[in-house]
Amino acid sequence: MPLIAVDLKGEESLSPPYLLPKGKEHVPETVHHVIVPVDPSAEMSAEMSASDEAHGRGGGGGGGGGGDGALPRPKVTTDGVHASDAVGVAKRGSASIESYSEAIKRLKPHMLLQVVERLQMTQAIIFCRTNLDCDNLEAFLNAAGGGRAFKGMLVKGVENPTAC
Amino acid sequence: MPLRSAALIETDGLRRLLAGKLEKGVENPFSCCVLAGQRSTDERRRNLAAFKEGDIRFLVCTDVAARGLDIAELPYVINMTLPDKEEDYVHRVGGGGRADVMGLAISLVSTRHKEKVWYYDKRKWEGKALSTKLASEGGCCIWYDEPSLLKGVQTRLGTTIETLDALGNRAACRT
Numbered sequence: 105m106p107l108i109a110v111d112l113k114g115e116e117s118l119s120p121p122y123l124l125p126k127g128k129e130h131v132p133e134t135v136h137h138v139i140v141p142v143d144p145s146a147e148m149s150a151e152m153s154a155s156d157e158a159h160g161r162g163g164g165g166g167g168g169g170g171g172d173g174a175l176p177r178p179k180v181t182t183d184g185v186h187a188s189d190a191v192g193v194a195k196r197g198s199a200s201i202e203s204y205s206e207a208i209k210r211l212k213p214h215m216l217l218q219v220v221e222r223l224q225m226t227q228a229i230i231f232c233r234t235n236l237d238c239d240n241l242e243a244f245l246n247a248a249g250g251g252r253a254f255k256g257m258l259v260k261g262v263e264n265p266t267a268c
Numbered sequence: 269m270p271l272r273s274a275a276l277i278e279t280d281g282l283r284r285l286l287a288g289k290l291e292k293g294v295e296n297p298f299s300c301c302v303l304a305g306q307r308s309t310d311e312r313r314r315n316l317a318a319f320k321e322g323d324i325r326f327l328v329c330t331d332v333a334a335r336g337l338d339i340a341e342l343p344y345v346i347n348m349t350l351p352d353k354e355e356d357y358v359h360r361v362g363g364g365g366r367a368d369v370m371g372l373a374i375s376l377v378s379t380r381h382k383e384k385v386w387y388y389d390k391r392k393w394e395g396k397a398l399s400t401k402l403a404s405e406g407g408c409c410i411w412y413d414e415p416s417l418l419k420g421v422q423t424r425l426g427t428t429i430e431t432l433d434a435l436g437n438r439a440a441c442r443t
Contacts (some may be wrong), residue, residue, distance in 0.1 A: 131361065132362050135373050136371070137372075137425060138372065138432035139379075139430075140431070142377060144378075145381070183385065189400070201382065201384075205383045208381060212348055219432070225343070226343075227322065227342065227343070228343070228345065229334070229337075231345070231348060231349075233412075234330065234385075235305055236386065238328045238329065239304075245299075246296060246298065246300065
């Protein structure tokens with residue numbers, strides 16, 4: 105029984121027909137659950153070429169082609185588990201379990217951006233498995249948003265450095 | 269210096285500041301902070317405050333760091349990876365203080381393939397070079413079986429979790 109049906113293919117904004125069965129203890133009934141399936145065997149090549157294109161455009165533009173929602177996609181830094189495995193550029197698209205694993209790591213951050221943009225999220229909590237994953241995702245998000253990291257409460261050069 | 273003041277008022281941030289309306293998260297559309305065990309307590313407190321104030325859009329955290337978080341009116345929880353314990357899924361999506369707000373829990377799940385990930389005791393490996401061999405072979409990695417974990421979560425929720433098909437937009441994004 106589906107909890108919620110959200111059609112991201114359509115252009116219209118979300119108008120969720122929430123259907124939730126009763127009696128699920130501990131999980132608030134006001135929370136609805138969806139998954140975004142990540143399947144490298146189906147998506148790997150498409151996603152890789154897409155991100156490479158975007159990367160090339162951004163670099164060539166010298167300063168990032170920053171139209172609305174058209175920021176260049178940064179490269180994903182993974183946890184490095186496969187650093188010594190044969191899943192590098194030359195082996196992209198090969199079907200070893202290691203290359204699928206590596207592809208999952210590279211796909212997910214890009215899919216996160218798509219979800220964020222499509223749902224026009226203003227705020228969210230994002231859970232990662234490890235501290236390293238957190239750090240890598242932080243770097244990726246900062247790069248995706250134009251490279252500037254959050255450095256405190258809107259303290260910018262033009263403002264008074266002692267403003268509070 | 270009146271001229272300088274006039275110029276300052278024209279800056280976007282200050283104008284909003286004077287209007288009492290700080291547009292949040294303008295610096296970076298994907299602005300984020302990390303709430304994780306390795307950061308100092310001070311930094312974690314600062315990051316959480318910034319998130320609550322709306323100065324950053326995304327709070328990236330681990331299960332441990334998120335324990336006991338009380339953030340009201342949060343519409344979205346995103347799981348980059350499903351937790352290996354169903355209890356943690358429940359904690360993630362059902363955090364306190366959100367009971368009266370509609371929320372959407374979105375999990376990015378590898379539905380067909382396993383992912384090799386780090387899995388080791390920090391204290392035991394302190395100062396040593398990490399090995400990408402499997403833990404069963406004396407290394408620091410395991411194969412993380414997300415397809416199975418999804419089944420577990422679905423069992424826990426008592427239902428199949430519907431798909432949020434974000435990929436439908438890929439073609440549109442690229443053109």
